[in-house]
Amino acid sequence: MEAAGVVIVGAGIAGLSAALASAEAEDVCVIAGEGPRTSSSARAQGGLAAALSEGDDPALHAADTLRAGAGLCDAQRVRELTEEAPGVVAWLAQFGVPFDRDSSGRLALGREGGHTRERIVHAGGDATGHFITEALWQAAARHPRIEIRREHCVGIAQDATGRAVGVWTWDGARQRFVAARRAVGLATGGVGALFGRTSNPPSAVGAGVALAYHAGATLANLEFVQFHPTLWLGRDGEAMLLSEALRGAGAVLVTEGGPPLFADPADNLRTRDVVALAIARAEAEGHRVYLDATQVRDVAARFPSIAARLRRAGLDLASQPIPVTPGAHFLMGGVEADLAGRTSVPGLFALGETACTGVHGANRLASNSLLECVVMGRRFGKAVREEPLACTYTPEEPTWLLHPEQDEAALPELAPVLWRSVGLVRDESGLRAALVELEGMADRYPGSGAVLAASLIARSALWRRESRGSHVRMDAPAPVQAYARPSGMCKAHRAATSVAITT
């Protein structure tokens, strides 16, 4: 049997931060799947939010975060997150993250939607995620107490009391058990790939949500999926995000022929739910929407990765508007956890986008997720030291194991259902029909975490009979006070704690 003090699943910014922080005291095994280069982390463009400028303050950052969260944020955790943000930038710089600086050597700060101050630190212009991920990955690879394995986690091992004591992994040929003496951390990212049209990598199919659900953990707010307003879709079907920082730098949304999408240019920087919905409405009326960055000074130099990708497709960001459309981007919900990642299952932690800590509420403020990944990773590193030691033995195989090949088989059938009925705009009859279809797929694709995560999202969206943040119900177009609380569900109650639905 193989064992480590801490086992972390996923090698995005959350998993790598957690690995480096916990390796200060424990030996760590990272189950890295396909590695960090295929993570959402590596794709992050805009940056990481921190109140660092004169005239800014963590309290202002917190106020902006709470406003975006539409009444569902945990205010205390938001305060803690925003207060820790400047320290996060310093911690990352220690690993050699080359944050962009102005001519006087100060950190260059950008602005994104929903922020009332310039507070987004970035690296390589629009390649922030790439630079942070690479720096952390190199540090983890060099670290004498961190072992990295290119395997997939397919199950959580639990002892007779339910405590998580390790993971089952699959390397394409063999299944193995890796024991965790202190803690298992799930950092498998989000769910964007379930929707087909997404900014996320193919690995974002909700593995962590499915694994945690089967381990008995409480899930929260799964209905809140953020749709980013400005995805560019390449001819090969590959999607690329046109960072919100472009609008922060002065780019505006226009409809074909040039009329602006918003009468007031300031509305281009409203929160993502508002902007995405405005684009979806224009599309429903038969208009194509474009992002016009032609007035942004030095746009190609400031956004080099985006400009280069568009150039390869024959488009020039500096001289022509680029067609955009909304796509699934970020999961505000996930496995219910505190800021150190503790879930309702002893020994099991959820980190980064897999977790729902309440800091994003019903709608994430731009550039708060990389921040959350690092804050959680660092707190996890401290929290695991207090976890009691588990006995190391090989437990029985869990009754449910993830079968990644079933995800692959299910996705072409699943994604159109999710996009059509559980996408940007939802209603009761569509959600009920989608749920029936998705639950029917569970038998045809046994072991598919994607099918399970998709049906849990649909179930949560059906429960929330109101519109709030990113969750838009045509049949309940306004917020309802009775729903001003997080949704929750866990396997023990089958369809739920607060999400109880009969189909």
Ligand SMILES: Cc1cc2nc3c(=O)[nH]c(=O)nc-3n(C[C@H](O)[C@H](O)[C@H](O)COP(=O)(O)OP(=O)(O)OC[C@H]3O[C@@H](n4cnc5c(N)ncnc54)[C@H](O)[C@@H]3O)c2cc1C
């Ligand atoms: C295009 C894009 C741009 C973005 N821009 C920004 C931004 O500017 N600022 C910001 O704050 N946020 C941004 N975000 C959001 C942010 O990048 C993510 O929320 C964050 O990086 C998530 O990090 P993570 O470590 O939780 O998950 P990820 O980075 O997604 O990493 C998860 C890892 O887990 C692995 N994995 C999955 N399943 C398994 C399994 N079963 N076994 C083993 N490994 C597994 C995956 O392969 C992946 O490597 C952006 C997201 C995208 C997609």
